[in-house]
Amino acid sequence: MSNPLIAGKAGETHLLLGNEAIVRGAVEAGVQFVSCYPGTPSSEVPDTFFRLSPEADYYFEYSTNEKVALEASAGAALGGARALCTMKHVGVNVAADPLMTLSYTGVPGALVLLSADDPGCHSSQNEQDNRYFARLGGLPVFEPASAQECKDMTRTAMALSDELDGPVLLRTTTRVNHLRGPVTLADAEKAPAPAGFQKDPSKYVPIPAFARPMHLRLLERMQRAMELAETSEYNTVTGSGTVGVVASGISRAYLSDALTLSGLGDKVKVLELGFTYPLPEQLVLSFMKGLTKVLVVEELEPLLENDLRVLVQTTGLDIEIFGKNTLPRYGEFTVGMVEDALRSVLGEAPAVRPVNPPEEGLPMRPPNLCAGCPHRASYLTTRKVFGDEAIYSSDIGCYTLGILPPLKSADLLVCMGSSISAGSGLSKATGQTVVAFLGDSTFFHSGMTGLANAVYNQHDILVVILDNKTTAMTGHQPHPGVEKSIMGDNESRVIIEDVVRGLGVTEIRKVNPLNQKKFTAAVEELKAKSGVRVLIAEEPCPLFARRAYGKKPQVTAYVTPEYDMSEGVMERVACPAFYQDDDCRLAVNELLCAGCMLCVQQSDNIKSKKKGDK
Template sequence: MANPLLTEKSGDTHLLLGNEAIVRGAIEAGIQVVSCYPGTPSSEVPDTFYRISPEGKYYFEYSVNEKVALEVASGATLAGAMSMCTMKHVGVNVAADPLMTLCYVGAPGGLVLLSADDPGCHSSQNEQDNRIYARLAGMPILEPATAQEAKDMARDGLRLSKKHGAPLLLRTTTRVNHLRGPVEFGPASDPGKAEGFKRNPSKFVPIPAFARPMHLALMERMEALKAEAEKSEYNTLSGSGDLGIVCSGISRAYVNDALENSGLTDKVTVLELGFPYPLPENKCLDFLKSVSKVLVVEELEPVVENDLRVLAQKNELSIEILGKGTLPQHGEFSVTLVENAIRATLGEPPVVECDCTLPTLPMRPPNLCAGCPHRGTYFAAKKVFGDDAVYSSDIGCYTLGILPPLQAADFLICMGSSISAGGGVAQASGQTVVAFIGDSTFFHSGLSGVANAVFNSHNILLVVLDNRTTAMTGHQPNPGVDKTVIGENDHPLDIETAVRGLGVTEIRTVNPFNQKKTLAAFEELKDMSGVRVLIAKEPCPLYTRRVYKKVAPQVAYVSETCDGRFECLDRLACPAMYKEGGKAAVNPILCNGCMLCLQVCGHIKAKKRGS
């Protein structure tokens, strides 16, 4: 039976995740090519495309990084294919190089770039607002606030992009990506076959002589898209009060809820901008002239606020425009926060959030999973190097090595930076540097870092934490895996061969659950200089159960001879272990049978599951 997201039937209503709704919208538009690099909060979009791809009429790939993903989608749209490229907000930093020129070159087949922003840093290292990227590159923006809009805007964005030959940014935020709501399906378009690339060097090859007129053409496209924004059904006006509220993205939902809760609807006029860029200036100007004061409600940067200030100044309007200062420039909003901003602007008393007294709960920081092979690698590294080394970390679940008792993450910048920035520390200070990088991140942006370290003779020990999957974002495949959730990987790349090909000669591959060999490898590499690599190779236990269908046959247990020193808990912090009756104990349900604790404390024995 075909997945409901692929149905050609229209009119039915389904309860969908915002990310699933985006997939349906693309299918309704007739999507032909999808590329991505996974990253929360966008991951369910490519994961859904991937899961249903055997039945779909489109091509899908997990690319090695966001730059490559956008370049694949760019080539596809130049060949006439309707294309979508998905990533999280920081991924656009990686893709920015092709993005800036792609907007000059254009998108003949249509191309939507999904940027999932993360106000509040729920799963990210920053809160950057990618609406600024769209203004820098010259891209129209659509910003959904509901699951229905996520579907409709994905569909209409692709169609609009193809109509104008302009790449379009679909900007979501965590709250939109992960909400659930009713979505009424429209008819699905048969994508058919891409038209194929049509040679036109003056249009597609941005050498300076061609790039200058390309820029002029981009500006003309943006003017045409401004006319689209003026008449867009996603830019709506409601109410008739003296206070004007302008809102975009998920803030539209907060405003609507706040007004309903407060009963202040009759005192405000609301301009909702679901298609905020290019700014529909005529609609906004008429709005500014109709109210006495304006409050701009938008998460993160004052992007729309500044647009309106410029518009008012150019048209010599004397109107007070409030935004940042009344509302914060960081973090997620809430309905109460927005309601109180509206009340303050109207001179009304604030509402007080529910003063509910909750019981004091124990702190539960994130932790490496029970049986995670990274724990064995970090334990061995700290045993050999202690606090004498600087530990350069990277982006992945292994960043949790920052927590005690392992404490093996001293700094982090971005994907792949553990190698490059680690080399910078080593060269500048002469300190011992141990850099950690995951297998997926290694293929994403570690190869160039290794090449640079070898070329410049950096003195660094690189540890590749190869758990055979992209664990942090949901077990997506990467070039090094041998098996995926939908079958074998026909062309797995070998990390040892790759680093050897880049000029590294001292390479050791170990199973981190074999502590004797892992410690010996670290000791050996410690005494060397230059670039050397240790590959800690063992599958993620969750991935092992999910894909390899394997369950560990043994669990550890603490014998009656435990003397209550708790070295196993204090040195490993494995979540399967706990204290009971003055002794250490192991939860057999959580235990993955890695036997690492058995190697740390001789009091721990092993037994078969169920015995």
């Protein structure tokens, strides 16, 4: 059955996830080239492109990291293609180097960069506001607030990039990526085949002599973008009064609901900004005519607020601006918060909003490594050999969940790939024993450069590459080292062991961590050595193995009556398939057990049997 995201016709309405709507917007814009590195909350965009690629006309790739992804899309757009590149907010840090210069060179085709920000840190290490990048690099910005706008603005952003010959930022936040709403489709455009790269070093090679005029052309482009923002259909003024509200992104939804629910709608004049940068100054000035107060509703940083303050100061207006003195500079807003901010600016008392007190003392339900996860085995063994004294330098992936007791295998973490390089520096500066843990996808993302550095600079570190054959955390995306993806075999596999050897590492072991005896021996052997050592802990993620390898657990662990609770397997291994039965004895939930047999290797009194056997 053809998917409406590809084959849908104008006028059809579908309930779409924000991220699916972005895919449809790109398809409607005639996208030809899509590259990405996955990361929550952006992942459903590339995953949907990937899944639908057999029935679509675009080229799609999972790139090794965000810098590579953006450069690949840049190359395509320099050759005249319409390109979309997607990543989460911290990915843009990795891609910042090409981004800052792409706006100088411009792109004869079209290039839209999706930055999926995460206010509230739902699944990220920080809540940085990537609207700064647009100001730093010189990119027009669109910020949708509904599924329909996710589609429409992606399409418009692509058209704008085409028109201005420069990259455009589509900035979303978690709530927008992961909302669902009705989306009415338009027909998909068929873009002409890319014209091919036209040589012109003065435009595309930013040596200093060429870079200076490029900067002037960028400033001119941003001036034209501002003129287009003045009349954009996404920037609208409604209502009347002497108190104004300016809102952008998802804050527009909070504001709209606050006005609907509070009855304050007829007391304020509202400027909604969807095409948010460069600020349409004439529109803002005409909006502010007759206002005495303006409340700016934007999550995270006071960017629009500061722009407005500058505008008010330079034009000599007598308007009081409210923003971060009324609403927080961190986390997400709620409808209630926006309503109260509005009331405070209007001089009204905050709404009385009775709330049930939070329930105290409930047991938490933290996310956990799954039953059968090979990382549990890797952590258990490494800790057994290295103990509490070693410093465990962690990285970004499912395996960060090793932070939880009893495994406690994440002592420090900075960003993707930092396990090796930060671990190297730590060990050099302090002489402490460091074990770095990183996953297979993270190794290709930015672990390789750190490993080459460790070899060259003669660092002392044990690197455990947790190779579960997929990018598990973000939804089982492939990477260069995988054997399989949901689409079939990987025909151009890059073997991690070969890469490690090629980077100059001589002490390499590759062992399945579920084989505790062999794995323990390998860890002990490498512990006794110094310098850069690499242990590849190889075993597929069981969730992925079920999907891609068709591997279903055949056996289950069970606890014999001889097991003594003082053996402590439950406390040490902490598998989600464990429970205490009515007699307060350890038991294994056969439905949850993945048959990894890690616990069986911890006690002679835990045994295996075929699933279903008594």
